[in-house]
Amino acid sequence: MTFEQASTLPQVGALALAGLRYNGQIQPGQKVLLNGAGGGVGTLAVQIAKHFGAEVTGVDSPEKLELVTSLGADHVIDYTQADFTQYGPQYDLIIDVATHRSMFDYKRALNPRGAYGVIGRSQARFSQTVFLAPWISRFSSKKMGVIGSKPNQGLDLILEVFKDGKVVPIIDSTYPLSETAQAFRYFAEERVQGKIVITM
Numbered sequence: 001m002t003f004e005q006a007s008t009l010p011q012v013g014a015l016a017l018a019g020l021r022y023n024g025q026i027q028p029g030q031k032v033l034l035n036g037a038g039g040g041v042g043t044l045a046v047q048i049a050k051h052f053g054a055e056v057t058g059v060d061s062p063e064k065l066e067l068v069t070s071l072g073a074d075h076v077i078d079y080t081q082a083d084f085t086q087y088g089p090q091y092d093l094i095i096d097v098a099t100h101r102s103m104f105d106y107k108r109a110l111n112p113r114g115a116y117g118v119i120g121r122s123q124a125r126f127s128q129t130v131f132l133a134p135w136i137s138r139f140s141s142k143k144m145g146v147i148g149s150k151p152n153q154g155l156d157l158i159l160e161v162f163k164d165g166k167v168v169p170i171i172d173s174t175y176p177l178s179e180t181a182q183a184f185r186y187f188a189e190e191r192v193q194g195k196i197v198i199t200m
């Protein structure tokens, strides 16, 4: 593993694993949807979910769907063309790094014992989940909530699957430290696939 690859793994790796373990250990055949599959967390989560035998759907912008398919996703959805929350119950687990809808929309897309966990993006939607999810989970068979992670959690597993060649960190581009400002400008353009690395 190069230093660049290693630098991409601790945060998004721990979040991806925490997401996939949100409703207990992920099981083969489970239907998992990753909302924001082409980003830092998503590109790792797709690969790890496939390693565990899940049926994976990746949602992202059209430019990123080829990458998501190449990582093993069984289905991809272009969020500019289709709204996966409108098709009724389908998924056992939804991991959301791109939250932009009401959690009641996501609830509709869950199977009766399914789970929805939000990792980030819209602060307003994130806060809505923090306050409402415990109540929804209490009065419904569906589980909803926020996914957090502890530092370095699950890195042993990620190292194992990396060694086996089952997971490859996706690095969009690298910048020297002196060009950090350009790196952030590029990041803000929202075209990044996987991660940007600053080299020392």
Ligand SMILES: NC(=O)c1ccc[n+]([C@@H]2O[C@H](COP(=O)([O-])OP(=O)(O)OC[C@H]3O[C@@H](n4cnc5c(N)ncnc54)[C@H](OP(=O)(O)O)[C@@H]3O)[C@@H](O)[C@H]2O)c1
Residues within 6 Å of the ligand: 012, 015, 035, 036, 037, 038, 039, 040, 041, 042, 059, 060, 061, 064, 079, 097, 098, 100, 118, 119, 120, 121, 122, 147, 148, 149, 190, 191, 192, 194
């Ligand atoms: N919960 C925690 O403990 C914790 C800890 C650290 C960080 N975070 C959060 O984790 C998030 C970072 O995740 P990340 O590194 O994977 O982010 P990322 O690399 O920015 O990926 C997000 C992906 O979502 C896509 N996206 C944007 N709008 C979408 C939509 N409406 N539907 C589907 N996909 C959409 C983006 O594509 P386009 O831009 O091309 O549309 C992008 O590919 C941040 O929000 C951060 O705040 C959470």
